[in-house]
Amino acid sequence: MDYAPIKKQRVSDIIVERIKDSIENGIIKPGDKLPSERELASSLNVSRGTVREALSILEAKGVVEVQSGKGVFLLQNSQAELFRLLNATFREERTDLLELLELRQSLEGQASFFAAERRNEQDLENIKQALERLENSVCTNQVAAQEDYDFHMAIVEASHNSMMVTTLRMISEACIDGLQAARSEAMLIPGKPKVVLQEHIEIFQAINEANPEKARQLLIHHLENVKRQVIDFV
Incomplete structure (x- = not known):
């Protein structure tokens, strides 16, 4: 072929x-x-x-x-049955990823708000280290799905809301799979990985500045951009 x-x-x-x-x-x-x-x-x-x-x-x-x-x-x-299965795969994959991103917007948006309010020095250090690992992976042209997830998890942990932390951990596998797909697609767009990295940097800065509403808006906007990218690739 x-x-x-x-x-x-x-x-x-x-x-x-x-x-x-x-x-x-x-x-x-x-x-x-x-x-x-x-x-x-x-x-x-x-x-x-x-x-x-x-x-x-x-x-x-x-x-x-x-x-x-x-x-x-x-x-x-049969050929007809294979086409039916393949078309169903398209629909289910897109729907699952978009629904996951909507869930993450709700959960992580509020978690980032709490993180900016409640974070301590250790939380900031954890988020910073996760951001540095993400940046290093982007600079070496890696997909960096795990590093992206670790950054978001560090923010949720900084919210000091145990239920939010547990929820994100429960969907960790789906999150990493979704990040693998979205970030792989982003790598096909010149300059896109660095734009996405800058969004992460700005979220960290808002949490570091103890600006809850800005942190919440930036994180929701970041995931909204990911949703648009998913839709654009349909």
């Missing part, structure tokens, strides 16, 4: 689109083996981790089957 490099579109969606195109054009048929992670990553100009995540989603939705030691195979469904 010969794939063109990814342009400005959702990374996981592009992989699904290429599989759909290949099915429609008869390049791959139900039961056929897909290209390897390495081949897909090279053709699409993305990381193998991103390809692996997309294939995991397709496996969970019943589109492909991973056979240990052999590779990834398109399931033996």
Whole structure:
């Protein structure tokens, strides 16, 4: 299979689109083996981790089957059924991520307000260190999903609201998966990772200045920008 490099579109969606195109054009048929992670990553100009995540989603939705030691195979469904499953994957992935961001806006917006009111010196140091790790990862062109999550968690911990901390920890896996997708897409837009980093810096500054309302507004605005990016990549 010969794939063109990814342009400005959702990374996981592009992989699904290429599989759909290949099915429609008869390049791959139900039961056929897909290209390897390495081949897909090279053709699409993305990381193998991103390809692996997309294939995991397709496996969970019943589109492909991973056979240990052999590779990834398109399931033996009819073409119409495969298209139905692939289209459902598009809709569910977008909806899940947007709903997660709405939840985070509500939770983390108020947490940042409390953090600016209640933070102590150790809290500030924790947030600062998380920000420095995020900045280092951005400067070395890493996706930095874990570092982004750690920064937001440090803010929620600085709220000194145990229920908020517990809630964010409960959805940590979904948050990191969402950050992986959003930040991978941001890396396809020239200069975007540094713009996002600056948003994090400004949130920290507002908390450091003990300005609760500014911190809340900046964090909500930051996540709203992520939502717009997700929608733009549809």
